[in-house]
Each structure stands twice: as C-alpha cells, then as structure tokens.
Amino acid sequence: MIKTFFYLKTDKQNKEGESPIYAKIELQGKTTTLSSGKFISKERWVFTNKLRNTLRLNPEKNCKMAMELLENKIECIYFELSKSNPNTTLFDVKNKLNGKITLEGDIDIIKLFEKHNYYFERKSIAGERSKASLQKYNRAKDLLLIFIKLKYRKTSFNLTDIDNQFIYNLETYLKYESTFKSKVGISHNSVVKYFQCFKTVCKYGIKRNLIRSNPFLCYDEKLVIQDAIFLTKDELKRIEAKEFSTERLNRVKDIFLFSCYTSYAPVDVEKLTKNNLIKDSDDAYWIKTHRAKTGIKSNVPVLLPVKRIIDKYAHLEGDKLLPTISNQKINEYLKEIADLCSINKKLTHYVARHTFATTVTLGNGVAIENVSSMMGHTRITMTQHYAKVLDVNVKNDMNKLSEKFN
Known part of the structure; x- marks a missing residue:
C-alpha cells in the first residue's frame, strides 16, 4: 500500500521566510520525495501541529487542502497504474504525477x-x-x-x-x-x-x-537464409510405409507425418483438440486453429493421410487429437526413424513444416498465397523461407511456355 507523509524542508526558505512543504511517498520499503508547491513558516507549521489542528487563516487552509488533494492524487495514480502493471514503482508514480513520461x-x-x-x-x-x-x-x-x-x-x-x-x-x-x-x-x-x-x-x-x-x-545484419531441409516424395512414402517394432517410434512417426501434411509446428500440434476438427457444408474436414507463436489463423484441409492418423487415435482419453510427446523427445526419436528408413538427413520436427511447404503443397501446384495462409504467415516472404522452388515446377511452367511458342 502506498503512503504519503508531509514534512517541512527547513533548509530552504523563500523571501517571506517560509519553507516549502514536501511530500514523502513510501511504497514497499522504498521512498521518494516531491514538493507540494506550498510554503509555510516553521513557527506556524509547529503551532498548527503540521496543519492538523483547526485552522483559522485562509493561507493555511489552502495549504492543507492542497496537501489532501496531493495525497489523494498520489493514491489514485498508484491504483490506476497498478491495474495494468502490478510491478508499479515509485518512479512510475512520480513521473505520472509530474505529467512526465519516462525518457x-x-x-x-x-x-x-x-x-x-x-x-x-x-x-x-x-x-x-x-x-x-x-x-x-x-x-x-x-x-x-x-x-x-x-x-x-x-x-x-x-x-x-x-x-x-x-x-x-x-x-x-x-x-x-x-x-x-x-x-x-x-x-x-x-x-x-x-x-x-x-x-x-x-x-x-x-x-x-x-x-x-x-x-x-x-544494427542491420540480416539472416543468412539457407536451403531448408525437407523430405522428397520418395522419403515421405518410405516413412509412411515403415512399421516399427516399438510403439513410441510409431507414435512419433504419426505425429511427424501429421505435421508433414498440415504444416503445424510442435507447439501447435500439442494444443490441438477434437474441437479443432471441423466439418464444413460440403462434408469436408478442416483443422481450424491459430498459431501459438503469432496468434495468426491457420486453417488446413484434412488430407487422407491426416484423416487416417486422426482416426487411429480417436480412442484417446480426453479431448486431445494426438498423443502428447515433448518436442525434445520427438527430435531424439526422429534420428532413429531416419536411420531405420535410410534417410541421410537430420530430421527434426520442423523438417515436417518445410516438407509441407515444399513437397506436399508447392510441389503439387498449390499457389504460394494459399500455402502462406495455411502456414499462418502474415507475409508471402515468410513462406518463401520455407518453400524451396522445385525443379519440377520450373519444368512444368517452361513446358507450358514451350507449348505457346510451338
């Protein structure tokens, strides 16, 4: 709780021999001071018991009123600031009181x-x-x-x-x-x-x-954009076809493939519930959510491989759409999966996101604007960091151009 005390600064005096009245503000064991803007002689300050007695002189009544208004204002400012910031300091209160911003x-x-x-x-x-x-x-x-x-x-x-x-x-x-x-x-x-x-x-x-x-x-240094690691169609099919002897690897495989076909990052997959699975008016399924990182909408149609994975775990207790495994464990198990599937790439959960952008969507002719929307990006340039331009796309476009020349 903030407290205000008033005292006379007797080492200073104006031309009339009066000293300034100062306020001492205390909060959480710390104090600060500021001038009330009012003056009174030391004799009258002592005689009136610091203006607490019944006052007869108008100047002293004005001083007391000013002190009460200042005390009330200090409390109001503190409570106002505390609503938005529980860590409000005396420094914040004093600046607000003086009408100053913190520079x-x-x-x-x-x-x-x-x-x-x-x-x-x-x-x-x-x-x-x-x-x-x-x-x-x-x-x-x-x-x-x-x-x-x-x-x-x-x-x-x-x-x-x-x-x-x-x-x-x-x-x-x-x-x-x-x-x-x-x-x-x-x-x-x-x-x-x-x-x-x-x-x-x-x-x-x-x-x-x-x-x-x-x-x-x-500071104007830029990110050095490197080619994102992603799976080719052959590598993706290799993982899909592989059945592992341990349940943990099969679960990680399913979560990884789910991300490959939806673009969702680990933190987003972990938060998905059955309520995120929506059927539209055409009886098509969608996963509708917002990216945890940015809060941007990220709605993705449910492809057949995704529907199979969702159906596989429909029996889970609670409302989670998929099993919950830490991102650290997933990346650890993905190394085993890469070895067992003869994939010479460092697999991480984020490789799935790159695979969605490159192999699953752009590689199949999906417009980059739609890819950007599904990935929850706010700018196309963000999608381009994930989406590598495939030779097959260049070849298809050039074939169309060749037909026009022919």
Whole structure:
C-alpha cells in the first residue's frame, strides 16, 4: 500500500521566510520525495501541529487542502497504474504525477526488458503467445545482463548510453565469447534473432511512451537464409510405409507425418483438440486453429493421410487429437526413424513444416498465397523461407511456355 507523509524542508526558505512543504511517498520499503508547491513558516507549521489542528487563516487552509488533494492524487495514480502493471514503482508514480513520461535517460534497458517480458508472460498465460517465445525473450534479457556485467561492471545500463560501440561490442560478445552448456559462441542467425528481440523490446517502450527512440535500429545484419531441409516424395512414402517394432517410434512417426501434411509446428500440434476438427457444408474436414507463436489463423484441409492418423487415435482419453510427446523427445526419436528408413538427413520436427511447404503443397501446384495462409504467415516472404522452388515446377511452367511458342 502506498503512503504519503508531509514534512517541512527547513533548509530552504523563500523571501517571506517560509519553507516549502514536501511530500514523502513510501511504497514497499522504498521512498521518494516531491514538493507540494506550498510554503509555510516553521513557527506556524509547529503551532498548527503540521496543519492538523483547526485552522483559522485562509493561507493555511489552502495549504492543507492542497496537501489532501496531493495525497489523494498520489493514491489514485498508484491504483490506476497498478491495474495494468502490478510491478508499479515509485518512479512510475512520480513521473505520472509530474505529467512526465519516462525518457531514455530515466530507464535502463534491463528494466525495460523486465516490463516487456512481464507483459509477454501474461499474453503467454492467456494462450496468445507461445512459451517458447517467452523463453527466447528471457534468454535475450539474461544474455544482455551478463554482457553488461562483464564489460561494464554494472547491473543496469541507461538507454541513452547505448551507442554503436555498445551494440557491436554486444554482437562480438554474443558471437565469440558467450557460453551456454559448455558451448562458446552463438551462430550468426541466432545473434540476429536476439537483436530482433532487443529491437522489439524497445518498440514496446516507444509505444507505451517509456522511451523515445530505438538505439538498436543501427544494427542491420540480416539472416543468412539457407536451403531448408525437407523430405522428397520418395522419403515421405518410405516413412509412411515403415512399421516399427516399438510403439513410441510409431507414435512419433504419426505425429511427424501429421505435421508433414498440415504444416503445424510442435507447439501447435500439442494444443490441438477434437474441437479443432471441423466439418464444413460440403462434408469436408478442416483443422481450424491459430498459431501459438503469432496468434495468426491457420486453417488446413484434412488430407487422407491426416484423416487416417486422426482416426487411429480417436480412442484417446480426453479431448486431445494426438498423443502428447515433448518436442525434445520427438527430435531424439526422429534420428532413429531416419536411420531405420535410410534417410541421410537430420530430421527434426520442423523438417515436417518445410516438407509441407515444399513437397506436399508447392510441389503439387498449390499457389504460394494459399500455402502462406495455411502456414499462418502474415507475409508471402515468410513462406518463401520455407518453400524451396522445385525443379519440377520450373519444368512444368517452361513446358507450358514451350507449348505457346510451338
């Protein structure tokens, strides 16, 4: 609970020999002070018991009224801010009271990160953002804090002090010096993605009038787009035809094939329930959901291989559409599946998503706009990262062109 006390700052006086009345605000063991804008002589302050006695002089009545209004305003501001941010500080209350916004020099990057990640955590709990994305932002904050501690011997860093040298020193640290589980350094693409986190956190601050500018905008390194690993039609059929001796491998195979024919990422597959399976007016089945990562709609028609897998697990207790297996375990078992099916590729669950974009859809003539919609992308360029242009598509298009010339 926030509390306000008033005292006389006797070391200061105006021309009339009066001293300013100050408010001392206390919250969770911390205090801050600010001027009430009113003055009174030390004698009258003592005589009236800090203006608590019955007052007869109008100037003193005005002072008391101003103090009561200020105390009430402080409480109202605190409760207002606490509704949207339970971690409201005295700093926030004082800035709001003075009609000021928090500028770059008043807030450090770690504090801004904490505000953003608390906001993101609430969205994650509500199912609007994925837990994996929250972990990424928390990891980005931790890396930044470690860098600041090592290079600057501090636990915070004001945004106004972040310059180009800071940013490129941070890049060097992440790429060549940071350690995680005995591994030194982070790959180029991962570093670029962490800087995307830094930029997003600052955008959050700008939108909420916490800061005015984004110091990370000068970082312009791009992702190095590599050819996505995907399965060919032959490799896909090889896995479909294979029956394994253990139930765990058969389950992982089914979940993997389900993703190959729907594009759903691991976190999305895990959340699917029988309520996501919809039959339209033409008696065709659809899986309708929103991507956990972005919240974007991702509706996919149920192909025959998918319908077989769904029917196979229709007996499951509860409302889950498929068995639940951790992404870590799935990737571990997929290595076994690749070996047993003589597939010389590093299989991960995300290879299924690439396979959907490349082999299942684009390879069969589905328009990239429709592929983008089913994958829950907001831009075609995002789909192009997954979808490799197949030689067969080029050949088919060129055959059509040849027919016109002939």
